[in-house]
Amino acid sequence: MPFAVYLLGLAVFAQGTSEFMLSGLIPGIARDLRVSIPAAGLLTSAFAVGMVVGAPLMAVLSLRWSRRFALLAFLVTFLVVHVVGALTTSYAVLLGTRVIAALANAGFLAVAMATAVALAPSDAKGRATSVLLGGVTIACVAGVPGGALLGEMWGWRSAFWAVAVALLPAVVAVLRSVPAGAPAPAGTRARGELRALRRPRLLVLLLLAALVNGGTFCTFTYLAPLLTGDTGIGSSWMPLMLALFGLGSFAGVSVSGRVADRRPIRLLVICGPALAAGWALFALTAGAPVPAVVLVFVQGTLSFAVGSTLISQVLYAATGAPTLAGGFATAALNVGATLGPWLGGLTIGAGLGLRSPLWVSALLVAAALVTAAVAHALGRPPSEKSVEKDQPAEAQ
Known part of the structure; x- marks a missing residue:
């Protein structure tokens, strides 16, 4: 795997830290900026909405640029707004950042x-994807x-200052390691890529990824x-428990x-049902510490193994739209990371108890399994057939 792919993973780690760290900083932000806890919590929601809306829009925008320029532009923007966020005394400005x-x-x-897949060998898109998602799990x-x-x-x-500083080596690394002449390949204009994304098999894979990730973040x-x-x-053990879930996630990718x-x-057929069953088992045994601790690690592993595999299959299936894919x-x-916690919160608010998000996670993964089965029955399975031209045949 080219070293540049790992450097991209480093940048993903820094950005992932920024995305998730707000959960532990909300009380301090609310107190310092003199806003309510719910208002400070909107900072997390604003980031999630920006990710959902921004992903396709920014991907379309980047089609006009070389990949190195696009990566640098996004990284520098991310760094600068964290400096602004660290300096501001205005809640509105912080929300905007x-x-x-x-x-x-x-x-x-x-x-x-798209860059990691282009730099990696043609039969290693899954490994390249796992390196990038590994940055999220390490975060x-x-x-x-x-x-x-x-x-x-x-x-x-x-x-906020720490995130900005952590991004500096990533900026230098992209500048030195990503090829200068790496524009989007010929023919990858927005209209052409969008046509390539309309394949039903690809849409199914995206839906499956959203459902599985919804289950993951509903419980997390x-x-x-x-x-x-x-x-x-005890609450003093929570950092360790969250880290244990993260270690499982890293093992999964x-x-x-x-x-x-x-x-x-084979991985999806084995791990998908195991993931759904694991969430249900967690709900049934959550009152006992030992199985709960074990399942925190196991479910982190299964969730990210399945989710990362689905994303790699999206990239294999969308060779005609590498950036928009x-x-x-x-x-x-x-979408999954936003929908899952919302549904989990609804069940807790309805008085169904703290275990109810586990059942929501099980149902979301079960919905993914049913969707895959229906797609297969209709003759449009999210299978290896969709990518057989791009990867080697399965070893016997």
Whole structure:
């Protein structure tokens, strides 16, 4: 795998840290800027909405640029708005920086996916995807707890400064490592790429990715109250529990990177039902600490193994739209990351208890399995047949 792909993963780590760290900084921001906790919470929602809307829009915009210029433009924009966010005393300005940061992050991910796939061997798109998504999982393991620690020690602004500083080596790395003459390939104008994205098989894959990611973030969002409430684990253990989920996520993308290029359907057929069953088992055993701790790691592993494999299959299936495929894949993941927590919150608000998000996660993954089965029955399965021209035959 080219070293430049790992450098792109470093940038994804820094941006992922920014996306997730707000959960631990909300009280400090609300207190410092003299706004309510719900108002401060809108900073997270603004970022999520910006990611969903921005991914396809920024991908279309980037088609006019070389990939190196696009990556640098998005990275520098992301860095600058974090400096502004660290300096501002205005809630409105901070809210605006989160929207702009989300747009830049969405654009960077879309172009980074296309660049990583272009730099990697033609039969290693799954490995390239796993490296980028690995940056997100490492952000969960180290970046988010680190941001919370900085917020406790030196205030929430220090976490914004840390993200800006972490992006500096990524900017230099892109400048030095991504080929200068790497414009979007001939014929990849927006209209042509959009035509390539209308294949039913590809749309099914995007829907599956959204549903699976919805299940993942539905539980992840409410994991701390579940474990401290129903399971009875002390709040002091929550950073470790969140890190354990992140370690499982990293294990999942690592497994996907090794398997998704050669045996993607086998991985999905085995891990998909196991993921749905795991969420249901978690709901049934959440009152006991030992199975809960084990399932935090296992479900993190299965969630990201399945999700990463689906994204790699999107990229295999959309060779005619490499940049917009990355944009729509990013949007699908963020639709899931927005929908899942919303549904989980509805069930908790309805009085169904802290375990109810686990059942929502199980139902979302079950819906993905049913969707895949229906697509297969209709003769349009999200299968290896859609990418057999782009990857080697499965080893026997």
